[in-house]
Amino acid sequence: MRAITGPLAATNDFVVKFANINGSGSASANELFARSILRMGVPVASRNIFPSNIQGLPTWYEVRVSGEGWLGRRGGVDFMVALNPQTFDKDMASIEPGGYLLYDSTKPIPPEKFRPDITVLPIPLTEICNKAYADPRQRQLFKNIVYVGAMTSLLGMDLEAVKWLIAEQFESKPKLLAPNIQALGFGYEYARDRLKDRCKLKVKRQDKVGERIFIQGNNAAALGCVWAGATVCAWYPITPSTSLAENYNRHASRFRIDPVSKKKNFAFLQAEDEIAAIGMVVGASWNGARAFTATSGPGISLMSEIFGFAYYAEVPAVVFDVQRGGPSTGMPTRTQQSDLLLAAYASHGDTKHVLLFPEDPHECFDFAAAAFDLAERLQTPVFVMMDLDIGMNDWLVEPLSWDDTRRYDRGKVLSAEELEAGKTFGRYIDVDGDAVPYRTIPGTHPSQGAYFTRGSSHDAYARYSEEGATYVAGMQRLLRKFETAKSLVPKPAAREAKEKARFGVIYYGSTAVAMNEAVAVLEQKGLPLDLMRVRAFPFNDDVEAFIAAHEQVFVVEQNRDAQLMKLMVGECAIDPAKFLPILHFDGTPITARFIIKEIAARAGLAEAEAQEAAQ
Amino acid sequence: MRAITGPLAATNDFVVKFANINGSGSASANELFARSILRMGVPVASRNIFPSNIQGLPTWYEVRVSGEGWLGRRGGVDFMVALNPQTFDKDMASIEPGGYLLYDSTKPIPPEKFRPDITVLPIPLTEICNKAYADPRQRQLFKNIVYVGAMTSLLGMDLEAVKWLIAEQFESKPKLLAPNIQALGFGYEYARDRLKDRCKLKVKRQDKVGERIFIQGNNAAALGCVWAGATVCAWYPITPSTSLAENYNRHASRFRIDPVSKKKNFAFLQAEDEIAAIGMVVGASWNGARAFTATSGPGISLMSEIFGFAYYAEVPAVVFDVQRGGPSTGMPTRTQQSDLLLAAYASHGDTKHVLLFPEDPHECFDFAAAAFDLAERLQTPVFVMMDLDIGMNDWLVEPLSWDDTRRYDRGKVLSAEELEAGKTFGRYIDVDGDAVPYRTIPGTHPSQGAYFTRGSSHDAYARYSEEGATYVAGMQRLLRKFETAKSLVPKPAAREAKEKARFGVIYYGSTAVAMNEAVAVLEQKGLPLDLMRVRAFPFNDDVEAFIAAHEQVFVVEQNRDAQLMKLMVGECAIDPAKFLPILHFDGTPITARFIIKEIAARAGLAEAEAQEAAQ
Amino acid sequence: MTYIAKPKLHHPSLQPNALGFTRRDYEGRISTLCAGCGHDSISAAIVQACYELSIEPHRVAKMSGIGCSSKTPDYFLGQAHGFNSVHGRMPSVLTGAAMANRDLIYLGVSGDGDSASIGLGQFAHALRRGVNMVYICENNGVYGLTKGQFSATADAGAKSKSGEVHVDSAIDLISMALLLGASYVARSFSGDKKQLVPLIMGAIRHKGAAILDVISPCVTFNNHAGSTKSFDYVREHDEAVNAVDFVPARKEITADYEPGTTELVRQHDGSYLKLAKLRPDYDPSNRIAALAYLQEHQAQGELVTGLIYVAPEAADLHDHLGTADTPLNTLTEKELCPGAKALEVVNGEYR
Amino acid sequence: MTYIAKPKLHHPSLQPNALGFTRRDYEGRISTLCAGCGHDSISAAIVQACYELSIEPHRVAKMSGIGCSSKTPDYFLGQAHGFNSVHGRMPSVLTGAAMANRDLIYLGVSGDGDSASIGLGQFAHALRRGVNMVYICENNGVYGLTKGQFSATADAGAKSKSGEVHVDSAIDLISMALLLGASYVARSFSGDKKQLVPLIMGAIRHKGAAILDVISPCVTFNNHAGSTKSFDYVREHDEAVNAVDFVPARKEITADYEPGTTELVRQHDGSYLKLAKLRPDYDPSNRIAALAYLQEHQAQGELVTGLIYVAPEAADLHDHLGTADTPLNTLTEKELCPGAKALEVVNGEYR
Ligand SMILES: Cc1ncc(C[n+]2csc(CCOP(=O)(O)OP(=O)(O)O)c2C)c(N)n1
Numbered sequence A, B: 001m002r003a004i005t006g007p008l009a010a011t012n013d014f015v016v017k018f019a020n021i022n023g024s025g026s027a028s029a030n031e032l033f034a035r036s037i038l039r040m041g042v043p044v045a046s047r048n049i050f051p052s053n054i055q056g057l058p059t060w061y062e063v064r065v066s067g068e069g070w071l072g073r074r075g076g077v078d079f080m081v082a083l084n085p086q087t088f089d090k091d092m093a094s095i096e097p098g099g100y101l102l103y104d105s106t107k108p109i110p111p112e113k114f115r116p117d118i119t120v121l122p123i124p125l126t127e128i129c130n131k132a133y134a135d136p137r138q139r140q141l142f143k144n145i146v147y148v149g150a151m152t153s154l155l156g157m158d159l160e161a162v163k164w165l166i167a168e169q170f171e172s173k174p175k176l177l178a179p180n181i182q183a184l185g186f187g188y189e190y191a192r193d194r195l196k197d198r199c200k201l202k203v204k205r206q207d208k209v210g211e212r213i214f215i216q217g218n219n220a221a222a223l224g225c226v227w228a229g230a231t232v233c234a235w236y237p238i239t240p241s242t243s244l245a246e247n248y249n250r251h252a253s254r255f256r257i258d259p260v261s262k263k264k265n266f267a268f269l270q271a272e273d274e275i276a277a278i279g280m281v282v283g284a285s286w287n288g289a290r291a292f293t294a295t296s297g298p299g300i301s302l303m304s305e306i307f308g309f310a311y312y313a314e315v316p317a318v319v320f321d322v323q324r325g326g327p328s329t330g331m332p333t334r335t336q337q338s339d340l341l342l343a344a345y346a347s348h349g350d351t352k353h354v355l356l357f358p359e360d361p362h363e364c365f366d367f368a369a370a371a372f373d374l375a376e377r378l379q380t381p382v383f384v385m386m387d388l389d390i391g392m393n394d395w396l397v398e399p400l401s402w403d404d405t406r407r408y409d410r411g412k413v414l415s416a417e418e419l420e421a422g423k424t425f426g427r428y429i430d431v432d433g434d435a436v437p438y439r440t441i442p443g444t445h446p447s448q449g450a451y452f453t454r455g456s457s458h459d460a461y462a463r464y465s466e467e468g469a470t471y472v473a474g475m476q477r478l479l480r481k482f483e484t485a486k487s488l489v490p491k492p493a494a495r496e497a498k499e500k501a502r503f504g505v506i507y508y509g510s511t512a513v514a515m516n517e518a519v520a521v522l523e524q525k526g527l528p529l530d531l532m533r534v535r536a537f538p539f540n541d542d543v544e545a546f547i548a549a550h551e552q553v554f555v556v557e558q559n560r561d562a563q564l565m566k567l568m569v570g571e572c573a574i575d576p577a578k579f580l581p582i583l584h585f586d587g588t589p590i591t592a593r594f595i596i597k598e599i600a601a602r603a604g605l606a607e608a609e610a611q612e613a614a615q
Numbered sequence C, D: 001m002t003y004i005a006k007p008k009l010h011h012p013s014l015q016p017n018a019l020g021f022t023r024r025d026y027e028g029r030i031s032t033l034c035a036g037c038g039h040d041s042i043s044a045a046i047v048q049a050c051y052e053l054s055i056e057p058h059r060v061a062k063m064s065g066i067g068c069s070s071k072t073p074d075y076f077l078g079q080a081h082g083f084n085s086v087h088g089r090m091p092s093v094l095t096g097a098a099m100a101n102r103d104l105i106y107l108g109v110s111g112d113g114d115s116a117s118i119g120l121g122q123f124a125h126a127l128r129r130g131v132n133m134v135y136i137c138e139n140n141g142v143y144g145l146t147k148g149q150f151s152a153t154a155d156a157g158a159k160s161k162s163g164e165v166h167v168d169s170a171i172d173l174i175s176m177a178l179l180l181g182a183s184y185v186a187r188s189f190s191g192d193k194k195q196l197v198p199l200i201m202g203a204i205r206h207k208g209a210a211i212l213d214v215i216s217p218c219v220t221f222n223n224h225a226g227s228t229k230s231f232d233y234v235r236e237h238d239e240a241v242n243a244v245d246f247v248p249a250r251k252e253i254t255a256d257y258e259p260g261t262t263e264l265v266r267q268h269d270g271s272y273l274k275l276a277k278l279r280p281d282y283d284p285s286n287r288i289a290a291l292a293y294l295q296e297h298q299a300q301g302e303l304v305t306g307l308i309y310v311a312p313e314a315a316d317l318h319d320h321l322g323t324a325d326t327p328l329n330t331l332t333e334k335e336l337c338p339g340a341k342a343l344e345v346v347n348g349e350y351r
């Protein structure tokens, strides 16, 4: 047990958690809260923890305020806004000693029901709203704004910043502006007048946000698809990938309208299931369009057969896998990195697929664009391995950027002129020695370049063949093509410790934000660590070199079975004894505290140090 | 180039290959030939090499006659029966120097068109048949029997044995008996009179067959399902697994008819696709029947989502994967061992599945039966990983056996009485410490034992839960259950060399027959090898010990990507540097010659020795 | 989230049925659906039907796919085993379960996305095989659980909450079912318990593939003006062809039966469906006419409800398969294993 | 197996069409199907139709699934790109291809196993979306390539070669297509080239989802007595509702057109379908009547063939999607990439 301390006091460094009921309209209020702090120049990291359900079940929204700019989950809650009676007890129990609890005191709770080591902040939300509004829906909705108002006062936030944001939000619905501002005032004033100085957590204006934007990975990836020239999106709804497709449609409907006809320079189709979605993507890619789908684990499983087809017939395809908790239906609204093995080896027979691992929404945008170049350059499916944490949470990231001189890499596609020039065309001939053949798009030329695409074994001219040697030659070329991929996929991001480090750490994807913080803390505690963030499969040679250069390498993953580690030992011929897997897979985003604790313990950091480091 | 030798001379040790056109009725004649030799007490190994097509394309049938009892493919052809003009040149080219070529000389081929180093045996098959038969279909069909007759004479086989087999074959159609015997005579007499002493390959009666039977793996596995009490088979046709399901139906229709009602004590259903097939299997198993499906690679891909469900909801299922050449449609009528990675980790999220690797039809029977015990004991899918070579070729194996005292292991199923006794039932509670929970069958008890099966995350009482700790506890129990599986699956079969061996060899499945021969040869040439035939995944600890005990271990597989090796390094934490993968994946069954050559070369056996060994 | 167990307060006024069960005994856990969701009314109708039929709850197997609708089997018949499978595959899982034990009642619950989008193939094939089941599609024209996208049963021209207009042709599961050989075909409305309960009762007692397409408004995503699956729209366009009353096997047929306007259909198990003919020209025993009627009236914007078609003596899957009467899951080594001797005979045939 | 290239002997008597192509230019590789297989006749009919329409072969994309039928695109239009996809998924691959380039002719070839068993869902959804395509199902009631198992179009009561009787209800793809909103629906017989060729021509010129169910006997596995898909059976039970003649756009309508017994249907592109009414009461513009007609006559054992239904002005997928006229696959950075400035605007919206 930790000693009971006084009320927590901190400026720009604490965690607020809102416990709500889903369907009650709290989401936008909570987001308003987070964005208001951003407007004050203070970095925040927000995480939405919601049930697989539409209405009436517990949902939480966690806001980490971090003047230092740590964007991973820290772990623990300093200030709980406990508005859900179903989870009230649990929510209270999860507050750090010395923390705060805000609750709706319309029906006051007897003091002995509260933990003695926390500060309780009662606000009669229902009473305030019932007084102010007659309409039951309004009574419900404005409650959320009232508590945001109260928080604004309690944390010493800039009331004008909040109002400004509300004004922006209701720009198109001006009627709603005034009542919202009013509700905000109710809360603000109540707290200012009745709860003055009760809270020692404060937000203070900083200049740490800069040009950064606050955006969800699914949205950023969707923008990447638009900027990268994707014209066909075929998909099937599934949490947590749905908003990727829906955002693509939204952005494309804005940026891709033919100026004359007002018709769409893209095709957006909700398929009947995931098998159809990937079938459409493969058909469209074969026909020369940039096409993609977005899905999650169950969809990846269902698409397996067609992934093998695309691998073997060498058809480009871009697939976003926004990973959630598996196996099976698992935890549809929780995060995990547990589809790596499936995606890497998807489909029967000998197959290997290219995977990209973006660390945040910014990289989702970049890798979305890169995925189309890679898929067309390599003529193969490319998987962008996101997760719910990146995909469905707003993250504070560098602004998205695009170089107008950049040209799409459409890969080796023969034009009518090139065909006319009369080079003999064989669909699967390795002309350039990089194992990537040339392809043609249907309808290009009246008499040159037609071929018959098939998933059955074929020769260099795409003709059916059951000849063993022909088949083997094709399969070996595909292996060589995977070697070519190594040099084209994003290189791992390495960071060396200031001192010489015994240990290396390999990690990827959404783990990065928590890792950055964990490493800073561990380094301070005397444990230097070299870092390598893997950004793609196949692994670049740098990965092997990094592993070779360290006595032991921690591999930090958000799955049970150390899937990246398995890929590394299998594909890079590395002795598994080198690896120390650190696995977090309960469906919540990995925290800096967890990483610190695990690494400290296994690196033999003195117990006390480790304990302390983990705080 | 090898020196040209005289005509090959050998007794009970040569390879005959028949080159035919499919749909021409040659298959049963060729099988008659092989069985006739068996009847003479001489072991044969036969391999059917057929196209993915119904009529008119090349097909081959290879018969290895091996008095020593080697049942793998040897490689090379000593006697070619070249009846397909499309492939004539290639077929001739494939004959060993000094070998023989039998052809239909109705239209004689000028002598200069033949290789000088082979003996040509012309027989005017068409002429003989046109003379004897008026009906075009008969002319075609009896040609096949005529060449069998000729072979009988040329190889000095027992004419009576052949006639006897024909008599057995036409027992139910006596009308066809006489014309077949007559056709046999035509060929026999022609060869006896015109080609006397031209062939120095001979079959001589031996006593090396004993009680053994000549059976296809799909058939033996089907028998295993019947004997093991499988009552539900749901499947979808796909080469090379179709005959497994069809044979199950045939045998069950014979052995599983209710004596009174004459109705079926089994349900055999051709589903609309593989997803439905596995859905039915899971539904039936959940409801307490022993249920299975048989499929091949594309089916496994399609079933992926439901495999994950069965893993996570812990529903038994038996799946026969008769592997063929992948990826995608690949080579549907060729053999491979290339679905291991897919099957082992099938489905999204963290999953692991139990795999069995039978080496021959005999073990297909045993493992089929074992699979049902394991699936019910472990409450999880069990994959019997066969391949086309075992599944669709007749193999000479020990007779199938069944112990009448054997009881089905139905696993932990609570009866009405046990429920009545009032123990609290929780579907996913680890009562016994082996991580295998108890289940109940629907309808068992009016008020005890009902639960809600789901693929979403659940607690020990099968209730929906999004609680991280609850989820983690369940997933960790599944890992422990996989540990329990280790002790239940068939142990690897080990064989130590007489001398101390530097090298170990790991292999599995249909590779065994070729391996047995290869090792005998290599040992003779001075390379002792310890062998371990892996029979299941998860790997038993013996596998790790075996690897540890050797400097280097060859892993011999019939796939491109060393899939078993990847499983071993990933799951057993073994340094991949220990392994020397030997990979054969052109779709033909691996040969002893191939293994010998590869191992010899990589074990540093002197070049000359290696060359010689490979002959 | 922890699970909230339902308080088992036995209301003193609850009447026990023939088996001594009260309605409470047919209930399940507390629903987590949106307040007012049509699906909850269907669950209530199932409870009512099972109660009235005096079914032993544990003789029912509840199967579903994935979706708000597919969650509902957790909310009724708590004493029955349930199976919440994967998206769109309930029909195959149910078929397998039915093969294993022909003696239970199989109640499949699905949504329109589950049945008409991803699951259309399995829907069709289960019906054409005559699986002995009650298949209820809780049809709201949208994917509720993934937040309101159109499903394949959305009508062309229907408007989504965000104003998008649906353009593809709608899949009419009932017309499909008629083509596919289902032998009990009905449509109803979650808001019309009076119609729905007897239809479910009749379906449970029917031998063969019974399908109920129940329009079940999604109050959160598809209950606005412009929707053709809203409460208001359905109430306005509902045109019942008949009113069904279920008469149990041994109950006497009482006198309120007026020939001409009322018709009695005897089911396989001796029970009767008493049909009050609301549309005098409608004959639910004529599949072809029923299909034509549906097409014509639906083209006019009517939503035809009631018992659309019934073939009380149809063959079912087990007839097709020739399965023995004893449930396969109760057979033991004795019936199942041919034994060592028989195997010796088989060996002999392969020498 | 090595591939046997087809000898390109140009027969001097071969007439060139309007584009100067002879029939040979529409052929493909030599078929590897069984001698006499119905599918080969359909390939020949496709060749003939494309020749007569003077289609540029390279403007056709040939798509298929897996099966004997699905192999055939290799055997016609050698100058067209082909796509032999996976089992049952041709419709989605074709839909994707059609999205990418609206200007090609999409010719989907499938089998009854491919379309009605594993592929039923994709079949249905492609039709209801109005994908602009010619979808030919080469229907033999069996799985040819896997050696003769019943497919889902096998009629209840049909006998297999080994004597097994089919028990499940048959899936009638044509009736389904009518329910699903296909806008050109025809049935024909591989043995009736006279009927089949103009039906294919009309389908190619049709805008929207055109489906042809072509009964195509499998001589190896389903051509025996007891089969309802044998040459003999089809010849005996074939009842054509009309005889179609295709009249290209700019050709004058000649005088052999007798009103009352002959009807002219103007298609979207100005071409005409000239229908000789063999069944005077049959109206192929009435979807509901067509469905009823089919049901009634099929119940009597007739195999209804001809142009069952056509809606010449139906909307297609691209109308539904609102796609621009320029094929998407020809757009470049210029049209596609909003550029750095626009991205700056977007960034601003997320601050
Ligand atoms: C393979 C797969 N794809 C997608 C999903 C996501 N998903 C869950 S429910 C659902 C739709 C449910 O719609 P419906 O069946 O109409 O049920 P409703 O919620 O409307 O009752 C989808 C697409 C999934 N669970 N599995």
Ligand SMILES: Cc1ncc(C[n+]2csc(CCOP(=O)(O)OP(=O)(O)O)c2C)c(N)n1
Binding pocket: B236, B237, B238, B239, B274, B298, B299, B302, B329, D066, D067, D068, D069, D070, D087, D110, D111, D112, D113, D114, D115, D138, D140, D142, D143, D144, D145, D146, D151, D218
């Ligand atoms: C996923 C998958 N399952 C099964 C098969 C095996 N298979 C190949 S063709 C075929 C049936 C083809 O039947 P149909 O479409 O009627 O074509 P036909 O051969 O009769 O022309 C099947 C089941 C496959 N290739 N892929």
Ligand code: SF4
Binding pocket: A054, A055, C032, C033, C034, C036, C037, C038, C039, C068, C069, C140, C144, C145, C217, C218, C219, C220, C221
């Ligand atoms: S979202 Fe719609 S279907 Fe789902 S529970 Fe709510 S009202 Fe019902």
Ligand code: SF4
Binding pocket: B054, B055, D032, D033, D034, D036, D037, D038, D039, D068, D069, D140, D144, D145, D217, D218, D219, D220, D221
């Ligand atoms: S098996 Fe049947 S469908 Fe296949 S090619 Fe032969 S005749 Fe045609």
Ligand SMILES: [Mg+2]
Binding pocket: C067, C111, C112, C113, C138, C139, C140, C141, C142, C143, C144, C151
């Ligand atoms: Mg729905």
Ligand SMILES: [Mg+2]
Binding pocket: D067, D111, D112, D113, D138, D139, D140, D141, D142, D143, D144, D151
């Ligand atoms: Mg067929």
